[in-house]
Amino acid sequence: NLTISNFTPKPHTPFQWFVVSKGDLERKQGLLKRAFRKMKGVKANYTDVRLSAMEDFLGRGDRRLGPVIRRAWELGAGMDSWWENLDRAFAAWCGAIAEAEDLFEGGAIAEDSRSSRSRVRNAHLTIPKELDRPLPWDHINTGIHKDWLKEDWQRALEAATVPDCSFDRCSHCGVCGPDLGHNVVIEPAPVPEFAGQFKPKTAKAxxxxxxxxxxxxxxxxxxxxxxxxxxxxxxxxxxxxxxxxxxxxxxxxxxxxxxxxxxxxxxxxxxxxxxxxxxxxxxxxxxxxxxxxxxxxxxxxxxxxxxxxxxxxLEKAEYFIEVAAIVPNGLEPSWGSWVKGVMDATSLLWSKRTKSGDRLSAGPVSVPQVQRPKQKGQAQ
Ligand code: SF4
Missing domain, CATH: 3.30.70.580 (Pseudouridine synthase I, catalytic domain, N-terminal subdomain)
Structure with a gap:
């Protein structure tokens, strides 16, 4: 089993100037899917591109995104990473973004300096002026120099490895100095001798x-x-x-x-x-x-x-359920007759949402199994 997460650039990293679009992620996942289809015995799972697109969008906004987040919540976003909610959440975010188009014209989201692939491919030739434009998170000082991030981005394009300064030389990112002190390179801890496989106790006393x-x-x-x-x-x-x-x-x-x-x-x-x-x-x-x-x-x-x-x-469990009734104005909820209707029924219909998002009608359920209405109480 192989789980593949999508890469979404984050602020204060060498890729902070770039966005990934949903289309771009779909294209990359398509390439991987084609490659993995030829490999036997490998099951690849992919993060939903809509989740990554939402993550990317939120990660690159400034404070003007506040009303958009609120509007998305009003339209039904929330618990976005739960697959049951994903359709609704993504539609809510798209709706909130569509209503706030003027924000993006005003620059609430850091623009992609080079969203097209051809531009990224040629990016190592020059550092474009767009990289000097202010970013929404520039006022937060992490200590890392922006010029170092630009250089690091160039190194990434060249697939160069930056040494881990905990164990190797300093690459002068800007963090260390009089305020934070200087880095001390430590020797890696020795790898302990293999002590044999863990043998758990299997006796049952x-x-x-x-x-x-x-x-x-x-x-x-x-x-x-x-x-x-x-x-x-x-x-x-x-x-x-x-x-x-x-x-x-x-x-x-x-x-x-x-x-x-x-x-x-x-x-x-x-x-x-x-x-x-x-x-x-x-x-x-x-x-x-x-x-x-x-x-x-x-x-x-x-x-x-x-x-x-x-x-x-285990034979049965008791549940206690709080039920709220919506009744037409002026009418009293007739709980007694509703409960009696359920208890007297010979079958109950129910519906189920599957992982693929379909709603299936299933049933009937035998009413004698329903002992009582439901919080789960003392199991017996
Ligand atoms: S030693 Fe300090 S300045 Fe050098 S790369 Fe590491 S964190 Fe940055």
Whole structure:
């Protein structure tokens, strides 16, 4: 698997004078796609060019972009890097930009000094005067001389390598001086001897069942990240977690059920299998000390290693959902009859948005599965 991100020039770098257009990124991705199609066994993933175009646009603006950002938000931008929101966000940005065309005529965005490829190709011949034009971020002094950035850009065109001044000679970028002091070149740390592959403990001595919550902002941490959180907390707490066998050993920490993103809960369960005996109270204390406040540990109990994991024992969960009703003026919402209508129905229709952005109607869903309306509560 190969993930390819698009290069978007940033202020205070040798490419600060240039923009990348969506068309340019598409052309480059097209070249890569054609090349990778011929390579067997390589799966290439690409960052959406619209994301990079938005990043480039925002990264090169000045304070006059403020109203455009606000307008984009009003038109529906936000959570732009989530694929579910990308269509809407990109349309919102395009709409906000179209409404503010006069800003760009006034120079709110640093102009591309040389957006055409032929000009870039010839750029190493001369440093054009356009590079001396003021940029929106010129008033921020990073210490790096603008002339050094121009030279560095020339070096980039020639594919020359600038030495890393932490370990090699100084290239006089301008940062060091009486204010910030002078750079001290340090010897690279010695590469340690290879101590052999890590051999995790795979013995299973104890299983502890842990009841925990996901509160507040933790609702925005997804299932896989929550699993990682437990792995890291257990490691920091020096809890002797047992690892699975096989080519890629993984810690035996299993969350009983994946909580939908954005949902808080006071009734989650996770099983820890340990390679050695440990007191449950000490385990609870050590783990709690390493977890954020939004993940309280309510209870820890030892359970028999021979019984199935919590993920297989789980039968149902209770959810509590807050519902807001939009009703015509003057009418009272008739909650009772609506809830009864749902409970009496023999089927419920639902829709799903797939990664490709399509909306699919699916269902029917058997109503007897719906025990109660939904925040996820005590899992049972
Ligand atoms: S040593 Fe200081 S002046 Fe020289 S390249 Fe490094 S940061 Fe810049």
């Amino acid at each position: 104890l299983r502890l069942r842990v009841w925990f919550g996901k509160l507040g902002d933790m609702a925005l941490v997804g299932h896989l990240d929550t699993a990682k959180l437990f792995e890291r907390a257990a490691r920091r707490a020096a809890i002797p977690v047992s690892f699975s066998n096989g080519f890629r050993p993984s810690p035996r920490i299993k969350i009983a059920s994946a909580l939908p993103l954005g949902t808080t809960s006071s009734g989650e369960i996770v099983d820890f299998e340990l390679s050695e005996e440990m007191d449950a109270i000490e385990f609870k204390q050590r783990l709690s000390d390493r977890l954020p406040p939004g993940v309280p540990i309510y209870r820890v109990e030892p359970v028999d290693l021979a019984i199935p994991a919590a993920s297989r024992l």
